[in-house]
Amino acid sequence: MPQTPYVLVLFYSRHGSVSEMAKHIARGINKIGNVEAKIRQVPDVSDTTKVASPALPEDGAPYCTLEELADCSGLAIGSPSYFGSMAAPLKHFIDQTSTLWLTGQLIDKPACGFTSASTMHGGQEQCLHSMMTPLLHHGMIWLGLxxxxxxxISTTAGGTPYGASHLANSTSESSLTEDEKALCEAQGKRIAEMVVKLKK
Structure with a gap:
């Protein structure tokens, strides 16, 4: 029996905001038939880039493998915005994908991004661009909102045409506004719909 196509919802979350966004993006994906969401995270890395986390996470989504990335039909990638760029653990994971690039395993698959920052102009859009760039090198198709x-138009918090975002009023604030939740779900639905179209 063939495996149901899935969108890999891959993220790093330090304080919980991005993890919460991932759940709403997955909810949007799962509203579309013939495709499902697979939520995965990446482990922390130490200052010397050794894995600083146990082999299995203590809670939340399992860690992602390169095989899961290679086999996905679409990718939703998320990170907090650190100085306008993705977090080091996510970049470390992406930097290990050279074999997928060499073999073209991500070419023509849709991708989108989501992010969170604790200030209104905390680099959310630039962070989305930082995640977009390596995926374009992989030949993926970037989907905004x-x-x-x-x-x-109505949001007074997160939300960009480049991808879903969240404005956390503090580093410990992980609750999303109704507009942010709706945009995350819309992002999930859009990438799932594109996966279905591309599979035809």
Whole structure:
């Protein structure tokens, strides 16, 4: 029996905001038939880039493998914005994907991004660009959020045309606004719909 196509929801979350966003993106993915969400995270790394986490996470989603990335039909990638860029643990994981690049295993698969920062101008859009760049090198198709999603206009917190975002009022704030939740779900639905279209 063939495996159901899945969108890999891959993220790093330090204080919980990005993890919460991943759940809403997965909810949007799962609203579309013939495709499912697979939520995975990446482990912390130490200052010397050795894995600083146990082989299995203490809680939350399992750690991602390169095989799961290679076999996905779409990718939603998320990170907190650190000085306008993705977090080092996520970049460390992406830097290990050279074999997938050499073999073209991600070419023509849709991808999107999501992020969180604790200030209004905390580099959310630049962080999305930092995640977009290596995926374009892999030949993936980047999907933003179109303005048909009215929450992009009404939001007073997160939300960008480049991808879903969250404005955390403090580093420990992980609750999303209703607009942010809606945009995350819209992001999930859009990538799942594209996976179905591309599979035809």
């Amino acid at each position: 179109p303005y048909k999603n009215k929450e992009l």
